[in-house]
Amino acid sequence: MEAINNLLSGSNVTDVLFYVFAVLTLLCAVLVVANPFSRNPVTSAMFLVLTIISMSGLFLLLHAFFLAAVQILVYAGAVIVLFIFVIMLLDLKEEQRRKIKFFGLAAGLVSVGIVVSIFLKSLASIQPNVAEPALEGETYALGKLLFTHYTLPFEIVSVLLLVAMIGVILLSKKKLE
Amino acid sequence: MHIGIQHYLAVSMILFCLGLLGVIMRRNLLVIYMSLELMLNAANLALVAFSRFNNKLDGQVLVFFIITVAAAEVAVGLALIVALYRKRQSAHVEDLTSMKL
Amino acid sequence: MKYENLPWLILFLPLISAAVITLFTLRSKTVSSLISIGAVVAGFVMTVIFVNANGMQFSGETSLQWLEIGDLKADFGLKLDALSMMMLFVVTGVGGLIHIYSYGYMHEDRSMARFFACLSLFTFSMLGIVLANNFLMMFISWELVGVSSYLLIGFWFEKPSAGDAAKKAFIVNRLGDFGFLFGILMVWGLLGSLNFSALQNSITANPAALGAMATTAGLLIFCGAMGKSAQFPLHVWLPDAMEGPTPVSALIHAATMVAAGVYMLCRSLFLFNADSLHVISYIGGFTALIAALMAVQQNDIKRIIAYSTLSQLGYMVMTVGLNGPTPAMFHLTTHAFFKALLFLAAGSVIIGMHHEQDIWQMGNLRKKMPITFLTFTIGTLALCGVPPFSGFYSKDAILAQAWEQKSYLLFGVAVFIAALTTFYTFRLFFVVFFGKEKSDHAKHAHESSLVMTLPLVILAVFSFAGGFIGITNNYGSQFVHEHETFSAWQQFAEPFHNPFPMVCGLVAFAIGFFAALSLYKNATSDPLPKKLGGLATLMKNKFYFDEIYEATFIRAHDFLAAVADWIDRWILEGAIIGAIRGGTDLSGRALRLAQTGNLQTYAFLFVLGVALLLYFVLGK
Numbered sequence: 001m002e003a004i005n006n007l008l009s010g011s012n013v014t015d016v017l018f019y020v021f022a023v024l025t026l027l028c029a030v031l032v033v034a035n036p037f038s039r040n041p042v043t044s045a046m047f048l049v050l051t052i053i054s055m056s057g058l059f060l061l062l063h064a065f066f067l068a069a070v071q072i073l074v075y076a077g078a079v080i081v082l083f084i085f086v087i088m089l090l091d092l093k094e095e096q097r098r099k100i101k102f103f104g105l106a107a108g109l110v111s112v113g114i115v116v117s118i119f120l121k122s123l124a125s126i127q128p129n130v131a132e133p134a135l136e137g138e139t140y141a142l143g144k145l146l147f148t149h150y151t152l153p154f155e156i157v158s159v160l161l162l163v164a165m166i167g168v169i170l171l172s173k174k175k176l177e
Numbered sequence: 178m179h180i181g182i183q184h185y186l187a188v189s190m191i192l193f194c195l196g197l198l199g200v201i202m203r204r205n206l207l208v209i210y211m212s213l214e215l216m217l218n219a220a221n222l223a224l225v226a227f228s229r230f231n232n233k234l235d236g237q238v239l240v241f242f243i244i245t246v247a248a249a250e251v252a253v254g255l256a257l258i259v260a261l262y263r264k265r266q267s268a269h270v271e272d273l274t275s276m277k278l
Numbered sequence: 279m280k281y282e283n284l285p286w287l288i289l290f291l292p293l294i295s296a297a298v299i300t301l302f303t304l305r306s307k308t309v310s311s312l313i314s315i316g317a318v319v320a321g322f323v324m325t326v327i328f329v330n331a332n333g334m335q336f337s338g339e340t341s342l343q344w345l346e347i348g349d350l351k352a353d354f355g356l357k358l359d360a361l362s363m364m365m366l367f368v369v370t371g372v373g374g375l376i377h378i379y380s381y382g383y384m385h386e387d388r389s390m391a392r393f394f395a396c397l398s399l400f401t402f403s404m405l406g407i408v409l410a411n412n413f414l415m416m417f418i419s420w421e422l423v424g425v426s427s428y429l430l431i432g433f434w435f436e437k438p439s440a441g442d443a444a445k446k447a448f449i450v451n452r453l454g455d456f457g458f459l460f461g462i463l464m465v466w467g468l469l470g471s472l473n474f475s476a477l478q479n480s481i482t483a484n485p486a487a488l489g490a491m492a493t494t495a496g497l498l499i500f501c502g503a504m505g506k507s508a509q510f511p512l513h514v515w516l517p518d519a520m521e522g523p524t525p526v527s528a529l530i531h532a533a534t535m536v537a538a539g540v541y542m543l544c545r546s547l548f549l550f551n552a553d554s555l556h557v558i559s560y561i562g563g564f565t566a567l568i569a570a571l572m573a574v575q576q577n578d579i580k581r582i583i584a585y586s587t588l589s590q591l592g593y594m595v596m597t598v599g600l601n602g603p604t605p606a607m608f609h610l611t612t613h614a615f616f617k618a619l620l621f622l623a624a625g626s627v628i629i630g631m632h633h634e635q636d637i638w639q640m641g642n643l644r645k646k647m648p649i650t651f652l653t654f655t656i657g658t659l660a661l662c663g664v665p666p667f668s669g670f671y672s673k674d675a676i677l678a679q680a681w682e683q684k685s686y687l688l689f690g691v692a693v694f695i696a697a698l699t700t701f702y703t704f705r706l707f708f709v710v711f712f713g714k715e716k717s718d719h720a721k722h723a724h725e726s727s728l729v730m731t732l733p734l735v736i737l738a739v740f741s742f743a744g745g746f747i748g749i750t751n752n753y754g755s756q757f758v759h760e761h762e763t764f765s766a767w768q769q770f771a772e773p774f775h776n777p778f779p780m781v782c783g784l785v786a787f788a789i790g791f792f793a794a795l796s797l798y799k800n801a802t803s804d805p806l807p808k809k810l811g812g813l814a815t816l817m818k819n820k821f822y823f824d825e826i827y828e829a830t831f832i833r834a835h836d837f838l839a840a841v842a843d844w845i846d847r848w849i850l851e852g853a854i855i856g857a858i859r860g861g862t863d864l865s866g867r868a869l870r871l872a873q874t875g876n877l878q879t880y881a882f883l884f885v886l887g888v889a890l891l892l893y894f895v896l897g898k
Binding site for chain 1: 182188190192196197210212214221225234240241242249257258259268
């Protein structure tokens, strides 16, 4: 831990690492959405795993150690497994490359344009924080906040998980005659 | 140039746009679903960055909740897709137009 | 004032009775009729107790605040004075007798319970008019009377003519009530109150309070009386109202409801200025004249009496217009006795004749129906003003009033009407009770049962003695403050104070009587049409009023209705509603295109929506 902290403190190293993780994340994300070599959903799922892992690297750079771990555990460990499992279950054929619809393209570009413009607008209003960020995303502090200030949402989320579980069972069950 | 919040937000934005493009343009339901996950992750990244640069842990708590909810959502969503596939033998949005009059 | 709450009980007992009958006892004829009769008889007994405790000469009010909207304060209050007390006696007393009579008359009817429920409702409404201490409450009761009259005229609704008559009565009354309502609103707008005492005080304090609108307001209020008391030109409903059962004709269309107009005029006499009174007196006189002329050529026993009622009502209204509320109310009271008596006796004849109403089918009934004959004779003599019957005194008071007011034209008309009245009444009398039997029914006629003849006898007593039992005393104190109280003997000799009108009245009677005697004694058919020619046809057809109304007002109304129908069909429904419907349809079709059913389109629109929202929340 100490070693990683020291490593991260060095500004040049972290800058380089940021670019590495960022590029990796975005590249993998592109391959999730539009892979020029494969139309198989399994490939997409695999690149999603890579995206998530490199993102947890970004989390590390932001000193969010607990979340980085959770990200890998939950997403790579559970969600993606679920995806793969479903893909296998459905036995999807590799789909034909279809023509991109003009409407879809236009809608996509308009949407992206909108998001970018919102982003640029909000970026202009950011006041650069002069002081060096000092927050440490320690598991202890996070846990303390979670179980004091956020107790009620935490409990409700547990109920939500339960409900989701029951729902999934009901949905995927074959109809009883 | 030192890495600041802008850089993280830019990454988050691009990730979000990629997800959005996937949702709007891809036709395979499962891929659309993965794109959705990408968008959620983009939001997570932005939140963690805000948390870091504003010296507040609450953002990370929110990310924690988002991951939990996303897990539940994926479970339910995939179950729906499976149910739909059983009925229609297809996972393409173009085949799912029964809402059209 | 002792027993202050008793009048409330008198007022509401009939309403309770109507409610109980309607809700619970509609199946039992006997129980229903006993409840109804009990309510009105109890009302009469309570009236006697109340008057005994307080005497006749008092004046009081008892009221509850009912509603207050801005400046409008409406009380639910009772005005208790000599005027309302006398009317209370008439309504509960005569009404009670008619209730009892109805028990016999309606005995064979299937819907007797419904009949008594309506009768009780009517009694309640009528008592409401009599006891009201303000215009609003009076108007409400006024309308209720209209409704119950509608229900009772149309009681045999399976007969189309009865249904039509009910509608006619109701609609014609609405016309009058429309004016009445306007008059009430005008009075309220100008004087700021609806309470009779308050209005009277403000008029007394400032006689010009109504200003330029005085005549208009007075005549609008008179419109109400015109409808209810069937004055020209709204008189057409009353004869048709005879389609109802005979007790109804007696109660509503002779004794009480039609008198309500006259009562209302007397109650609000202070509102009328000289001009409006002038108009009122001439309308009254004209109504009396045409009604008497029409009566001469009618052949239906009830219709003759109905026209006679019209004529007598015209008399009363004329007298009110001649500034004589005391003689008007006096005549109203005695008229209630003898006209109810005549109607009930006629009902007895109709029952005895197995529902035959044409007088030329009757004849020689005096031997078959002695009690009916005797009481009918008393009623006839009272109506014709033979001394010392009650009609003599009240009619003489009216003639004297006209004479004293130096209104010689109306005096002449009144004397002429007196002669006509005698003529047509004795025509009826001779044709029905004398001569030969003109049909099989007349040969087999029979006397009615005791429950029907007993009220006849009681009413006959009052028709005889009503002139000198102190009725004028009571009314006099109401309208003339320094009124001297007469003893019975003074009342008996009262007409001799002013001998000329009395002599005129007696001469008129003599002329009418001998004319009728010479023409109709032993007549088997009516000799008059041959002698009068076209005039008789005119009288027989009621001067073609119905036909004139049919050709003018009803045509105009039909035309207006057609126009309204056209507007409704083409402008409202076609243009406006059509445009709205078409617009909705069109925009619906356009918006339907947005529903592509494509998931990704929705996602795109979702992004647009979020962007718009963000723009409004953050971007501005």
